[in-house]
Amino acid sequence: MQPQHENLLGLRSAMKLMHAAIGLSVGTSLLGSGLHAQEEPDHRLHQYHFGEIAIPPASGDEPVAENLSIERAVAYLEGGARAWVNNRGCVSCHTTGWYGILRPQLAGSLGQPDAAFRAFLEERLQDRLAKDLGELQGGVDPAEVVHLAASLASWDAYVDQRLSPETEQALQLMFRLQRDDGAWHSPDTWPPFESDAFQVATVAAMSVGLAPGWLEQSASPELQGQVASLREYLQRVPPPHDYARVALLWAEQHLPGVIGADRKQDFVRMILDRQRPDGGWSIRSFAQPEEWGRGNRAERLRAEADFGDPASDGHQTGLAVVVLSSAGVPSTDPAIERGVEWLRRNQRESGRWWTKSLNTETWHFITYTGTLYPVMALAVTSSPDSPSSEER
Structure with missing residues (x-):
C-alpha cells in the first residue's frame, strides 16, 4: 500500500515553518495522493517544487544572512527532500x-x-x-x-x-x-x-x-x-583527484584500513593546504577540470571568470570540516575554527550556502549538499552547550 503524500515527511505540518523560515511560495492545495504522483516542475522558477513546496533557484547573488539560522537551513533541506521524494521518487x-x-x-x-x-x-x-x-x-x-x-x-x-x-x-x-x-x-x-x-x-x-x-x-x-x-x-x-582523496578519508572513518596511517596524514595535510585565506574551501581547487569524469565539463569550467582563484563555497567548506573532524582534527584546531567561522558568516538569506554547480548554469543542485554539509559541520564541531537552532 502506497503512503499518502499528505503524510509523507509531515508535509502539511512543515509548511507553515518553511514559509516563515525560508520564504517559500505556498500554494492553495496539495496534489494527488500517491507517493509517486507527478507534477512537472518549472525549473526556471524553482530548484525544488512539489505541491506547497516551491523553493526558488539558488543564486550567487542572494544576499548573505545577517545571522546564522539552522532553522532556515533545515527548512530548505527538509523541503528539498520532500519535493524530490514526491516529484522524482x-x-x-x-x-x-x-x-x-x-x-x-x-x-x-x-x-x-x-x-x-x-x-x-x-x-x-x-x-x-x-x-x-x-x-x-x-x-x-x-x-x-x-x-x-x-x-x-x-x-x-x-x-x-x-x-x-x-x-x-x-x-x-x-x-x-x-x-x-x-x-x-x-x-x-x-x-x-x-x-x-x-x-x-x-x-x-x-x-x-x-x-x-x-x-x-x-x-x-x-x-x-x-x-x-x-x-x-x-x-x-589511485584516487582520480583530490576530491576523491577527501571522500576516501571520510570512508576510512567507516571502514578502517582502506588507507594507511601515512596516507591518512597526507590527505589531512592536503585538505589543510587547500584552505583559502578567508577560511573556506573551494570544490574547484580539488580537481583539475579534465579530472572530473571524462573531462566533458573542462571547457566550461576553464571559462569561469574566477577559474584561477575560485571562491570558497558551502559544499567544500562543510565537507572539509566534517572530514577533518572525522580524521581526528580537533574542533579547537585553528583551521577548523576558521572554517566554522566562514560557515557562520556566509549563509544566505534563504538558509542555503551558495555553491556553484560544476555542471550547468540552471540547477545548482550542489547547493543541497552545500547546505547539508555545513549543517553537519556545525553539529560535529559544536560544544555540548552550543545552540542547536537559531543563533543570534
Whole structure:
C-alpha cells in the first residue's frame, strides 16, 4: 500500500515553518495522493517544487544572512527532500542520497528524522529488488542502490540502533551489482557525485561500516569476500583527484584500513593546504577540470571568470570540516575554527550556502549538499552547550 503524500515527511505540518523560515511560495492545495504522483516542475522558477513546496533557484547573488539560522537551513533541506521524494521518487546522489545518509546522524541535534522517509527508503528498496539485475547495471542505478544501502544503514545505526532486514537486503543487492574490479558502475558526466566509480565505492564503504554489526555478524563468507574486494579496490586504485582523496578519508572513518596511517596524514595535510585565506574551501581547487569524469565539463569550467582563484563555497567548506573532524582534527584546531567561522558568516538569506554547480548554469543542485554539509559541520564541531537552532 502506497503512503499518502499528505503524510509523507509531515508535509502539511512543515509548511507553515518553511514559509516563515525560508520564504517559500505556498500554494492553495496539495496534489494527488500517491507517493509517486507527478507534477512537472518549472525549473526556471524553482530548484525544488512539489505541491506547497516551491523553493526558488539558488543564486550567487542572494544576499548573505545577517545571522546564522539552522532553522532556515533545515527548512530548505527538509523541503528539498520532500519535493524530490514526491516529484522524482528516487534516491538521488545530490539530494535524497546524502540526506538519507546524514540526516539520521543529526538526530542528536535536530531531533529524529521522520519515519515516513524510512518508509520511502523501504519502498524504493522493494522497487529495486523487483528489477532484473541487468536492468540495474547501467546508468545511475548502481549509485542509487549504494546510496540507498548507506541511507538504510545510517538509519539503523543512529535511529534504531539495530540492524534491520531491509538494510541486509539492500547490502546484498548492492554487492550483487559490484563489478569484478571491486567497484560499481557510475556515469562519468555529473561531478562530483556521478563522475566516477571511485566516488561510488567510497559511499559503499560507508554503508558497510554504518550497518550495525553486519560485517561481523551477518555477512556471509561470499559477502565478506566482496567487502575484501572493495577494500582492495580502494587500496589499489589511485584516487582520480583530490576530491576523491577527501571522500576516501571520510570512508576510512567507516571502514578502517582502506588507507594507511601515512596516507591518512597526507590527505589531512592536503585538505589543510587547500584552505583559502578567508577560511573556506573551494570544490574547484580539488580537481583539475579534465579530472572530473571524462573531462566533458573542462571547457566550461576553464571559462569561469574566477577559474584561477575560485571562491570558497558551502559544499567544500562543510565537507572539509566534517572530514577533518572525522580524521581526528580537533574542533579547537585553528583551521577548523576558521572554517566554522566562514560557515557562520556566509549563509544566505534563504538558509542555503551558495555553491556553484560544476555542471550547468540552471540547477545548482550542489547547493543541497552545500547546505547539508555545513549543517553537519556545525553539529560535529559544536560544544555540548552550543545552540542547536537559531543563533543570534
